[in-house]
Amino acid sequence: MSKIKNVEYGLEKIFEGAQDFLPLLGTDYVEFYVGNAKQAAHFYKTAFGFQSFAYKGLETGCKEYASYVLKQDKIRLVLTTPLNSKSPINEHLTKHGDGVKVVALWVEDATKSWEETTKRGAKSFMKPTTEKDEYGEVIRSGIHTYGDTVHIFVERKNYKGIFLPGYEKWESDYNPTPVGLKFIDHMVGNVGWGEMNQWVKWYEDVMGFVNFLSFDDKQIHTEYSALMSKVMSNGNGRIKFPINEPAEGKKKSQIEEYLDFYEGPGAQHIAVATDDIIKTVAQLRERGVEFLSTPPEEYYKAVPVRLEEHNHELREDIETLKGLGIMIDADEEGYLLQIFTKPVEDRPTLFFEIIQRMGARGFGAGNFKALFESIEREQEKRGTL
């Protein structure tokens, strides 16, 4: 394991080559389709410190589905469940289990975003649609991306309401404190065998993204399994979508396991940023969030060597990081701290990453081996390695 040296970020390409036909202001929300939104909302409040924010369901006049919106700093999660067997949401749930349906992007102009992307080959999910209530109007449009996942463009400049028209403020008597999660740093998609480059090209052509960083199976492998990954970024760098595909190894790759259980491509993990990972992870552990096993002793012994010139910058005590199972990596611009949860559903599919960047812009390549060995120990228990 060594830190990435002379890493090629391709940032100059981001500024020169990125096209501004799709300016993105940030992630607007992430919507999950779940089997029981009421219980899932309780989990995200209790375990991850999300706050009750907005609600739509029978009480607000929506007879088809119930949606709970949870918020922590800039992160908004929407948990949606169908209220009858005829809802098309059921097909998604039957096939995939609980998972991410929508990665919504905040834009200035949702109509133009839809026109520019569909003109470049995106398949439409939702034509530009205006929704209104007494607080103003929101225009949303949407396109399909990998698997059954979609991107929805949200234009909310003429809206003063809590979330979207039709939603009411969700007042709750149960309000666990936040744990310091700030914003979505990146969201990773798993795609099928040999499909990574086709989705890289799709994000380039359809959304004007650039390939910010790449890892091949020589860099990302353990004794048993391998994967390949390319990180796509939009022009201003606010939206980063790494895309993974499985690679051949002696045993089954974690990506293959995901594809088997999700029954196709989909969102693999959501990385959320904190500016105090020690405090955040200590609280998450206290609240029952399950993390992958802590890397072995040798991993932490090697940290001072791996960090090299960033040793003097390291503000955290290595023993404390070890105690919490937090991993460290560095690139030429600084270091980063990260940790990964176990899947948050019974199917081994979606999980979360908690990340604190101290200058580094990478994704923890130096940790990949330790991380994947830890995942393989879990796969072994599940009989899916």
Ligand code: FE2
């Ligand atoms: Fe990540």
